[in-house]
Amino acid sequence: MLPATLDDLKVLDLSQGLAGPICAKILADFGADVVKVEPLSGDASRGMAPFFGKESHPEKSLVYLLANLNKRGVKVNFDDAEGRDLLRQMALKADVIIESYKPGYLASLGLGYETLSRGNPGLIMVSITPFGQTGPYKDYKNEEIVTYALSGIMSISGLADSEPLKHGGMQSQYEGGLAGTVGTLAAITARDMLGEGQHVDVSLQDVVTSTLVIHQPMYGWVGAVQGRRRPSGSNYGQVQECKDGYFIWQTGGGAEWSDIIEFFGSEQLKEERFATVAGRALHGIDLDRIVLDATKDRTMQELFLTASEKYHMLFGIVQEPKDLANCPHLDAREYFQEVDHPVMGKIKVPFRLWSMPDAPAVYRRASPLLGQHNSEVFVEMLGMDSDRVAALAAKGVI
Amino acid sequence: MIRMSKKPLEGIRVIDSSYVFAGPYSTGLLGDLGAEVIKVEGPTRPDFTRGGAFSGLLPENEPRDDPWNRMSAYNLVNRGKKSLVLDLTRKEGRDVFVDLLKKSDVLVENFTPRVMRGWGLDYPNLKKLNPGIIMVSNTGYGRGGPYSAYPAQATTQEATHGLAAVTGYRGGEPSKAGQSYVDFLAAWTICMAAMLGLRYRRRFGQGLWADIGMYQLGCYNVSEFVMDNIANGARGERIGNRHRQYAPQGTYRCAGKDAWCSLSVRDDEEWRALCNVMGKPEMAGDARYASEAGRREHHDAIDAMITQWTSPLSKIEAMERLQVAGVPAGAVLDGRDLHFNAQLKARGLIEKVAFPPEREMGPYRPLLGRPWNFSKIPLAIKGPAPAYGQHNTEVMRDVLGYDEARIAALHAEKLAVEGKPTKPREFPMMGMDKRVEIGRLAYWEPDYREKLGIL
Numbered sequence: 106m107l108p109a110t111l112d113d114l115k116v117l118d119l120s121q122g123l124a125g126p127i128c129a130k131i132l133a134d135f136g137a138d139v140v141k142v143e144p145l146s147g148d149a150s151r152g153m154a155p156f157f158g159k160e161s162h163p164e165k166s167l168v169y170l171l172a173n174l175n176k177r178g179v180k181v182n183f184d185d186a187e188g189r190d191l192l193r194q195m196a197l198k199a200d201v202i203i204e205s206y207k208p209g210y211l212a213s214l215g216l217g218y219e220t221l222s223r224g225n226p227g228l229i230m231v232s233i234t235p236f237g238q239t240g241p242y243k244d245y246k247n248e249e250i251v252t253y254a255l256s257g258i259m260s261i262s263g264l265a266d267s268e269p270l271k272h273g274g275m276q277s278q279y280e281g282g283l284a285g286t287v288g289t290l291a292a293i294t295a296r297d298m299l300g301e302g303q304h305v306d307v308s309l310q311d312v313v314t315s316t317l318v319i320h321q322p323m324y325g326w327v328g329a330v331q332g333r334r335r336p337s338g339s340n341y342g343q344v345q346e347c348k349d350g351y352f353i354w355q356t357g358g359g360a361e362w363s364d365i366i367e368f369f370g371s372e373q374l375k376e377e378r379f380a381t382v383a384g385r386a387l388h389g390i391d392l393d394r395i396v397l398d399a400t401k402d403r404t405m406q407e408l409f410l411t412a413s414e415k416y417h418m419l420f421g422i423v424q425e426p427k428d429l430a431n432c433p434h435l436d437a438r439e440y441f442q443e444v445d446h447p448v449m450g451k452i453k454v455p456f457r458l459w460s461m462p463d464a465p466a467v468y469r470r471a472s473p474l475l476g477q478h479n480s481e482v483f484v485e486m487l488g489m490d491s492d493r494v495a496a497l498a499a500k501g502v503i
Numbered sequence: 504m505i506r507m508s509k510k511p512l513e514g515i516r517v518i519d520s521s522y523v524f525a526g527p528y529s530t531g532l533l534g535d536l537g538a539e540v541i542k543v544e545g546p547t548r549p550d551f552t553r554g555g556a557f558s559g560l561l562p563e564n565e566p567r568d569d570p571w572n573r574m575s576a577y578n579l580v581n582r583g584k585k586s587l588v589l590d591l592t593r594k595e596g597r598d599v600f601v602d603l604l605k606k607s608d609v610l611v612e613n614f615t616p617r618v619m620r621g622w623g624l625d626y627p628n629l630k631k632l633n634p635g636i637i638m639v640s641n642t643g644y645g646r647g648g649p650y651s652a653y654p655a656q657a658t659t660q661e662a663t664h665g666l667a668a669v670t671g672y673r674g675g676e677p678s679k680a681g682q683s684y685v686d687f688l689a690a691w692t693i694c695m696a697a698m699l700g701l702r703y704r705r706r707f708g709q710g711l712w713a714d715i716g717m718y719q720l721g722c723y724n725v726s727e728f729v730m731d732n733i734a735n736g737a738r739g740e741r742i743g744n745r746h747r748q749y750a751p752q753g754t755y756r757c758a759g760k761d762a763w764c765s766l767s768v769r770d771d772e773e774w775r776a777l778c779n780v781m782g783k784p785e786m787a788g789d790a791r792y793a794s795e796a797g798r799r800e801h802h803d804a805i806d807a808m809i810t811q812w813t814s815p816l817s818k819i820e821a822m823e824r825l826q827v828a829g830v831p832a833g834a835v836l837d838g839r840d841l842h843f844n845a846q847l848k849a850r851g852l853i854e855k856v857a858f859p860p861e862r863e864m865g866p867y868r869p870l871l872g873r874p875w876n877f878s879k880i881p882l883a884i885k886g887p888a889p890a891y892g893q894h895n896t897e898v899m900r901d902v903l904g905y906d907e908a909r910i911a912a913l914h915a916e917k918l919a920v921e922g923k924p925t926k927p928r929e930f931p932m933m934g935m936d937k938r939v940e941i942g943r944l945a946y947w948e949p950d951y952r953e954k955l956g957i958l
Contacts, residue, residue, distance in 0.1 A: 110703045135699055154748050155731035167730040218878075237876070240849030246831035248767035250744060250752055254833035257841045259754070259765070262680060263672070265942070268754040269763055269835045271744050272680050273669030279724040283691040288875030290698040291536050294511040295880060297705060301507065303879040311852045311874035316687040318528060318871065319559055320838050321853070322575035323944075324951060325869035326560050327935065330838040332761065332945025342658065344667060344677050351677050353662045358654030383931075409663075413653040421659030423677045425668045426732040426739040429722050437648030440719055453733050455726045459692055460645060460714040464703050 109136025110464050114293070115486075116140070117195055118176060120205035121148040123275055124309060125233045126172035127282025128289060129203045131458070133175035134466035137201070140482055141178040142192065145501070147475045148173075157449045163475060164448040170472045171454055172282075174444065178473025179482050180503060187502045189214055194487050196221040200302075201289065202230045208238045218304040229292045229302040233285040237308030247309075252277040256313030261320060265333045277309045284312045339389020344423055345397060350405040351423035354396070356382070359417030368416045369399040446471045479503050507879045510537025515701065516902075518543060518603055519584070520591075521613040523551045524657075524686035525641050525717065527580040529693035530611050534583040535873055535882050538609070541898055542584045542889065543600065545591055546920040549891065552577035554928025557683070561930070562864055569923070570930050572862065572890045579870050582856060583885035585894035588920045596918040597622055601632060602903050608704075609637045609697050616646055626712035636710045637700030639693050645716025655717070657683035664721025669728055671741035678741075688720040750798035751777075751805045754835060757818040761945065763835040764813055764821040773830050774798065780828035781812040839948065842869060842955060850876070855957065858887045867957045892921030 111132055116139040118129035126141075126148070133139040141148070150169045157165040182188035193216065196202060202221070204211060211217050222228045232238055235247035245251070253259050253271045263270030285307045292305050314321070323329040334343070344351040356365065366374040373395045378384045385392055400408060405422040412420035424432070430453075435441060442456035457466050479498065483489045497503045515538040519530040527542070527550065534540040544550055549571055552558045559575030567573065587603075590596035601624070604610060610629070612619065619625045619640075626638050640646070643655025661667050661684055667677040696713035704710055722729070731737035744765065746752040752767040768774050771793070778787035786808070792798050798805060813821045818834035825832035836844055842853060854872045858864035864887070872884060899905040899913070913919040938944045952958050 107703075107707045107709075110699050110706070113706075131695070155727055155735065155737065157734045159735050167734060168727055171726050171730060236846055237850055239876075240846045242846040245826050245833075246773075246829065247833075248746075248749070248752070248769060248831040250746075250754070250765045250767050251831045251833035254754065254763070254765035254835040255844070255846070257836045257838060258682075259763075259835050260761075260837040261682065262670075263678065265945075267672065268744065268756070270670070270672065270678060271754070271765075272684075273666060273671075273739075273741070274725055274727060276666075276724055279726075280688070280691075283688060283695070283720075284874050287532070287691050287694040287698070288877070290695055290702075291511045291875070291880075292877065294536075294698055294702065295507055295877075297702065298509070298511065299507055301879065303507075303877055306876040306878070307874060308850060308852075310846065311850055314841060314847065314852060315871055315874045316684070317682065317838070317841070318524060318579045318687075319557070319576050319682055321841060321871050322579045322868065323560050324838050324842055324948075325955060325957070326562050326575040327564050328839075328948035328951030329560055329935065329938070330945050330947065331943075332837070335942045338942070343679055344662060346676075351662065351667070353659050353667075353679070355656075355658055357656075360654075413650070417654050419654050419656055419659045421655075421662035423662045423667050424665050426665060426725065426728040426737070429665050429725070429729045430732045432722075434644060434648040434650040435719065435722060438645055438716060438719060440722070449734075452730075455723050455729060458720060458723055459696065459716065460647075461696060461699070461711060462714070463709075463711040464699065 107464070109467065112136035114138070114200045115198060116201045116203065117142050117199045118203050120203045120233060122150050122205060123168060123172050123278035124281030124285060125203045125205040126150065127279065128231065128233060128285040129176065130172055130174055131282070131286045132201070132289065135464065136467070139176040141173055141176040141473055142195070143178060143180045143475060144183050145180055147180070151475070157452070170444070170446065170449070173472035174442070174454065174456060175469050176473055177478035177482055178476065179479050180476035182502050183214060185502050187497065189216060191487070191503070192216055193221065196228065197225050198486055199225070199228060201293070202228065203233065203289070204230065205233050208234060208243045222302060227296055227300060227302045229289070229296060229305065231285060231289045231292070231305040231307065233281050233307040233309070235309050237311065238306045249275050249277055252309045252313055255310050257317055257320065258313055261331050261333055263333050264336045266336050269333065277313050280316070281307065281309045281312050284315065339386070339393055345393065347400040347408060348402055348404050352400070352405060352408055353421040354412065355419040358419035364416045365418060368412055368418060369396060371395050371399040442468045444471045447474060476503065506881060510880060510882065512536040512538035515539070515609065516541070516607045517609040517611065517697070518607045519611045521611050521641065523557055524580060524683050525689035526611045526613050526693060527552070528687065528690040530584065531580045531582050532690065532694055532873060533697060535884060540584040541587050541603070541894070542581055543587050543589055546588055546917060546924060547926040549924040549928055550577065551928065552580065554930040558930065564935055566930060566932065567863055569890065571924055571927050573864065574930070578868065578888040581888035582870060584889055585898055586889035586892055587895055587898050588892040590918050591622070593918060595916070599899065599903070599913065599918070603898070604629065604636060605633050606902055607633070607636060608701065609639065611639045611641070611693055611697070613641045615642065616651070630710060634709055635704055637697055637704065637713070638710070639696045639700070639713045639715065641689050641693055641715045641717065643716065644718045646714050650718070657685045657717070660685050660718060660721055664718050665725040665728065666721060669725055669739050669741060671743070673741060673743040673745065675741060685717045685721040688724065689715060689717045692720055745802065748795070750795055750802055751809065753806055753809070755810050755813040757813050757821050758815055759817060762818045764818045764832055765835060766825055766830055766832040768798070768830065776829040777825070780824055780830065781808065783808070837945070854884050856884050856887055862887065862890065865952070865957060869955060869957070891924060892919070895919045895921050
């Protein structure tokens with residue numbers, strides 16, 4: 106196998122939370138030497154639940170573990186002049202910096218892109234923040250639900266007679282990590298071609314809004330605005346209940362309507378009124394009832410396997426976290442990585458986003474403890490001797 | 504500011520034979536970054552966004568003579584591309600496709616694995632034809648593994664990849680996230696794989712194959728729930744708009760039809776700020792609400808007080824007052840609001856794309872651009888999505904060097920088709936008011952062009 110795609114790049118990950126760290130983690134997966142640079146208090150995600158063993162502990166955040174695999178870690182006192190000087194020296198050696206601080210914060214410390222790139226014109230800085238570096242909301246306070254509200258996606262999630270519904274978890278953060286990596290790779294491409302770096306400005310609001318490719322253009326096409334699903338009427342195409350959980354079915358895929366009738370095994374579905382798309386929409390409530398009756402004694406797993414394997418239907422089951430944790434398909438795709446963490450011990454972590462056999466994502470190390478690689482990195486990257494490292498540590502600079 | 508002399512992907516040719524959202528959106532973005540993108544469709548198999556459930560709406564709800572070129576979702580994801588319509592089911596049509604792949608840098612495809620293998624165009628064969636090509640395959644479950652051959656698309660995968668289980672009102676059923684969610688994760692991932700592949704080729708002189716399964720991407724986005732299960736046996740639950748830790752958090756009714764504002768209180772300081780802005784400073788001193796745990800316990804009562812405060816305010820006023828006071832808050836924007844929101848406008852996320860008069864689309868239509876701004880590369884959507892088969896001749900002549908007679912023969916034998924699909928997709932015609940009546944739309948504004956300034 107050839108060397109890794111990004112193994113000629115040094116990346117400083119100054120970002121916190123999930124979006125920026127995931128971006129830097131993906132670069133590390135493909136070979137970049139990523140150094141996580143945390144303030145003395147650590148990345149905010151070290152305080153984010155869930156924790157290993159449910160106990161709040163800076164080395165037991167599962168969020169931090171997930172998003173910081175394959176990185177080495179140092180800590181630096183940003184409030185100290187010597188600390189900031191160290192950051193400037195590191196930036197001179199770096200190809201890419203990922204950061205997520207409030208717009209203007211790094212510049213106020215003399216660590217903005219203009220300053221850092223002066224001695225290193227190839228430097229790329231990627232800022233991944235809730236609203237980007239510009240505009241009237243750039244200093245707005247944010248939490249996941251705020252991005253979600255302002256991205257437009259909540260207005261079409263949930264039921265029409267209830268409040269708009271946020272998707273579960275931290276979707277904008279994961280989306281920001283993926284979309285931010287696209288921007289980062291584009292800037293790396295430009296640098297490979299032209300030798301210059303630049304500042305890439307990623308806004309999570311823009312990222313989440315970007316997913317609305319059906320919804321957004323309807324207004325500019327005909328003034329149309331989608332809302333949320335009505336609470337009554339047909340459930341077809343939504344989740345429906347079976348013996349031990351929920352499923353979603355659709356027409357299409359490799360299945361004819363006759364296959365679908367056979368799958369559900371109900372004579373009533375043979376009625377002419379269900380034979381067309383329009384008919385099924387019109388008689389949706391009856392269709393729901395027949396389907397629910399036909400599936401009430403069947404399990405999710407059986408329905409899923411039979412529908413998919415025998416009838417080639419578009420069929421989904423509502424898998425719970427435990428189902429994903431034990432999914433044979435994810436295992437076959439080598440999705441999880443067993444990580445040996447110095448504090449948490451051996452634990453299985455979601456790792457491989459996709460397969461690329463000639464240049465795969467490669468696991469090399471667990472997420473770093475706070476300041477774990479101070480000596481190693483400062484000695485290797487800045488040519489410091491170990492006495493100097495010890496002196497800086499004693500002074501609280503690192 | 505210094506501008507770079509060219510866009511990052513200038514000189515890169517991308518062939519996109521994929522359908523619907525993930526692949527087409529990814530190549531739309533690669534096109535914005537400078538790549539030449541050639542969209543390949545079949546004569547009897549136009550893209551699903553050219554009609555049917557995934558295609559959106561027609562301008563002014565009028566099909567005119569070519570509805571397949573006019574659908575909203577089609578035009579968004581296929582901006583700036585060239586259109587080539589080839590019959591890939593016949594050997595002579597595939598020969599043209601093969602000629603094109605020999606002269607291209609990236610192929611994005613979402614055929615089932617069987618199809619490409621059957622045509623001798625799976626990666627081991629393709630790389631013999633063009634060792635430098637980067638092939639990006641995007642399917643529901645990826646190659647290999649027990650579910651590999653299962654049919655899939657985003658709607659059913661939202662359930663399977665775990666998002667529906669953790670999305671829903673408290674105590675309610677799992678909820679679909681809507682709008683082909685996982686396709687967008689895949690679109691960005693395809694972009695990443697293509698650009699990593701191009702860099703791999705620049706450094707090491709050969710192409711590669713990327714095998715993307717959308718299921719994995721969806722699963723990754725609920726990782727904290729899966730890890731909580733692995734580490735602690737936690738089941739994951741539906742908590743609506745609340746937060747597992749912070750309180751209060753929710754989405755509150757404001758003045759006006761379907762008007763809402765979301766807020767989140769993450770610490771005691773934000774709690775005091777909320778109490779003050781609501782004109783209830785005494786609540787900040789109330790022992791019941793003094794701690795996060797206390798606020799979680801009394802969440803319902805706090806929600807009622809917040810709603811009382813937000814109800815007479817417009818959603819924007821509620822948001823602005825909360826933000827000024829130091830409380831994270833955001834108005835719930837709808838599809839109309841996105842076009843007028845001060846922040847999105849300042850960012851330039853939605854661009855006006857010009858259409859030539861012969862397309863009869865009006866002079867401009869607003870479309871989503873890109874969620875990143877580069878300090879040295881001014882990017883914009885290069886142009887409208889192509890009409891069906893619009894670039895057949897141009898591509899075969901200029902890229903493949905075919906002579907006029909050969910191109911004419913390919914058209915005569917319907918191996919290449921332009922103008923109208925042999926089998927157009929259906930587009931259910933329905934009046935706009937009727938769409939609102941049956942709940943497919945919340946509302947529509949006939950004077951939207953005036954409001955947008957695109958008369």
